[in-house]
Amino acid sequence: MKVDPRHLTLVLAIVQEGSFNRAAEAMGMSQPALSKSIALLERSIGAKIFDRAARGSTLTPVGQVVARWATNMEQSLSRMKEEIKETSEHREGPLVIGATPSLMLGLVPEALARLFEAHPNISARIVEGLDDELTSALGHGKIDLLVGPVNGLHPVDPEFIEIEVALDPYYATLAPDHPLATSPSLRLLDLVDETWLLPSPGSTFFRAVEAMFLVAGLPWPRNPLVTDSLQMHDRLIARTGYVGIATKAQLLTKERSIVAVPLADVPPRSIGVKRRMRSVESSLTEEFLMHLRQAALDLSLHRSA
Numbered sequence: 001m002k003v004d005p006r007h008l009t010l011v012l013a014i015v016q017e018g019s020f021n022r023a024a025e026a027m028g029m030s031q032p033a034l035s036k037s038i039a040l041l042e043r044s045i046g047a048k049i050f051d052r053a054a055r056g057s058t059l060t061p062v063g064q065v066v067a068r069w070a071t072n073m074e075q076s077l078s079r080m081k082e083e084i085k086e087t088s089e090h091r092e093g094p095l096v097i098g099a100t101p102s103l104m105l106g107l108v109p110e111a112l113a114r115l116f117e118a119h120p121n122i123s124a125r126i127v128e129g130l131d132d133e134l135t136s137a138l139g140h141g142k143i144d145l146l147v148g149p150v151n152g153l154h155p156v157d158p159e160f161i162e163i164e165v166a167l168d169p170y171y172a173t174l175a176p177d178h179p180l181a182t183s184p185s186l187r188l189l190d191l192v193d194e195t196w197l198l199p200s201p202g203s204t205f206f207r208a209v210e211a212m213f214l215v216a217g218l219p220w221p222r223n224p225l226v227t228d229s230l231q232m233h234d235r236l237i238a239r240t241g242y243v244g245i246a247t248k249a250q251l252l253t254k255e256r257s258i259v260a261v262p263l264a265d266v267p268p269r270s271i272g273v274k275r276r277m278r279s280v281e282s283s284l285t286e287e288f289l290m291h292l293r294q295a296a297l298d299l300s301l302h303r304s305a
Contacts, residue, residue: 007041008070010034011049015067019056041066068139075141094123095284098134100148101230102205103271106252108147110295115288122284130203130228135160138274144285147292149204151270158277163289165272166296170212171251171260173237173244178259185264188216194243196221197236200228209245212266234258252299271301 013023014034024031042049049063059067099108108126116122127134127143134146139159150162172191174181180190198221199206213220225242227233230250237244238257249271251260273289 003041003044004037005073007037007044008066008073010037011041011063011067011070012074014038014050014057015059020050020052072139072141092119092122092284094125095282095288096125096127096143097288098127098129098137098143098146098148100131100134100146100203100205101128101228102247102250103147104128105230105250106299107249107271107292107295107301110299111288111292114291114295115284118287119284131205132202135274138276141276144275144282145289146274148271148274149208149269150272150274152204152207156274160274161277163273163275164270165289165293166270166301167268168247168249168271168301169268170263170266171246171248172263173233173246174259174261175238175241176257176259178241178243180261181259183261185262187265188212188218188263189265191243192218194221195241196224197233197240197242197244198224198226200226203228208269212245216265248301249299271296 010023010027013027014020017023017026020034020038021031024034027034038049045062045066047062048060049066050057051060097108097112104126112124112126116124127137129137131146131148134143134148135157137143138146139157150156150164156162172180172186180186183190198209210220225236225240227236233244233246234257236242245263246260247269273292275285
C-alpha cells in the first residue's frame with residue numbers, strides 16, 4: 001500500500017473544516033480536485049474514509065485511524081523541523097518529557113539534572129499533567145516519552161510500550177498529632193472510619209487507590225476531599241486531621257509537616273516510562289531513561305525485578 005503524504009494533509013483539512021467544500025477553499029484548490037485526491041487515497045488503503053452528507057463529512061472507523069496517523073505525521077514533521085533548527089544552532093534536542101505530578105518532586109528533576117550535566121547545550125521542555133492527557137499527547141507526538149505509573153490495571157494500548165524503572169510503595173499520610181501517626185504500619189481497614197483526602201478521577205493514581213479499596217473489600221470513603229495538588233495535600237493533612245495516600249516518590253522531598261506510615265496490605269505500584277511503539281527515539285531519550293533508572297536507585301526506590 002503506497003500512500004501520498006499530501007493526501008493525509010487533505011484528510012486533516014476536511015476534518016478541521018467539516019466539509020469537502022470548505023476544506024478545498026482552505027487548501028486553495030478546487031473541490032473536484034480534493035475529491036479526486038481522497039478517492040485515490042481510499043483506493044490505496046482499500047476502504048472508505050469519509051461519510052458525506054448534506055450537513056458535512058464525518059470520518060468512518062477506518063477514517064479515524066487514517067486521521068490519527070495523519071496527525072502523527074504532521075506532528076513528527078513539526079518535531080523534525082524543531083530538531084533541525086536546534087542542530088543548526090549547535091544545540092541538542094529538543095527533548096520533550098511528560099511527567100505526572102508525583103514524579104515531578106524528586107525522580108524526574110534528579111534524572112534531568114544528570115542529563116543536563118552531561119549535555120549543557122540541550123534544549124528540553126517538561127510537561128506536567130495527569131496520565132490520561134499525557135498519554136494523548138504522547139500518542140500525537142507532542143511529547144517524546146511519559147514518566148509515570150506503568151503496568152496498571154488495564155492492558156496498555158498496542159500503540160505504546162511501557163518500561164518499568166522502579167517499585168514505589170504506598171504510605172498513609174497523617175498529621176503528626178493523629179492518634180495513628182506513631183504506628184509502625186497500617187492497613188486500610190485501620191483507616192476505614194477516617195475522613196480522607198483523595199486524588200480526582202482521570203489519573204492512574206486515582207484508579208490505583210480505587211482498586212485498593214475494592215481488593216480490600218472496603219467501601220469507598222464517604223465524602224472525601226478531592227485534590228490533585230500535592231502542596232494542598234500536605235497542608236490539609238497537617239491542618240485538618242484528614243488521612244491521605246502517597247507513595248515514596250511523592251515523599252522524597254517532603255518536609256516533615258506530615259507523617260508517612262507504610263500501608264502493609266497494599267503492594268507497591270510500578271513506575272517507569274511509556275513511549276510510542278513504532279517511534280525512532282533519539283540518543284537523548286535513551287540517555288534520559290538511563291539516568292532515570294540510576295536516579296531511582298540512588299533515591300532508594302525499590303529496584304524493579
